[in-house]
Amino acid sequence: MDSSEFYGFLANRASIRSYSGDALEPEALAYILSCASTAPSAGNLESWDVVVVTDPEQRNQLAEAALEQAHVNEAPTVLVVCANYVRAMSRYGDRGILYALCDASIAATYMMLGAHARGLSSCWTGVFDDDDVRTVLGLPQHIRPLVLLTVGPGEQTTGMTARLPVEEHVHLDSW
Numbered sequence: 001m002d003s004s005e006f007y008g009f010l011a012n013r014a015s016i017r018s019y020s021g022d023a024l025e026p027e028a029l030a031y032i033l034s035c036a037s038t039a040p041s042a043g044n045l046e047s048w049d050v051v052v053v054t055d056p057e058q059r060n061q062l063a064e065a066a067l068e069q070a071h072v073n074e075a076p077t078v079l080v081v082c083a084n085y086v087r088a089m090s091r092y093g094d095r096g097i098l099y100a101l102c103d104a105s106i107a108a109t110y111m112m113l114g115a116h117a118r119g120l121s122s123c124w125t126g127v128f129d130d131d132d133v134r135t136v137l138g139l140p141q142h143i144r145p146l147v148l149l150t151v152g153p154g155e156q157t158t159g160m161t162a163r164l165p166v167e168e169h170v171h172l173d174s175w
């Protein structure tokens, strides 16, 4: 893949919130999870975990926890990507909290792009009640849910959504 193909791959992804409902093939799920395991992480500790949710009742409860966002229920698979605080804090103390959040965020991003590479739709879903998600999934206290990544066959992307001019983000040499 050359650099323009890579840019095209990124620019063709968009959040999709409508799914056809077919379950992911085990091989496709394994591919997406393998992509996540290539992600960089602080100290290579991989301070992230994922709960793969396919059960319709569990998805229904996750959708309620996500303030009734219907796509969470509609998607055949929800990858609940979590920061594992204990794993990172065992080496980095309080700073491990930040690193675990970074590790989980990067792993979730790789899952999202892995799904895109397989022609699957996804939506990073960050609006949810932490405690409700904890209760639904039985998460221990040191595990923080970061994203409900909905994945499945979905609508075709309509192309990249609008972005700020990149210059708005960039500061040269100092702020």
Ligand SMILES: Cc1cc2nc3c(=O)[nH]c(=O)nc-3n(C[C@H](O)[C@H](O)[C@H](O)COP(=O)(O)O)c2cc1C
Residues within 6 Å of the ligand: 013, 014, 015, 016, 017, 069, 123, 124, 125, 126, 127, 128, 160, 161
């Ligand atoms: C941290 C974060 C939280 C998000 N939470 C939600 C959400 O709860 N529900 C939703 O529909 N989309 C959510 N999104 C998706 C964004 O709305 C979307 O990425 C943004 O509008 C850009 O559109 P695009 O993904 O199609 O490029 C979230 C994205 C991020 C990165």
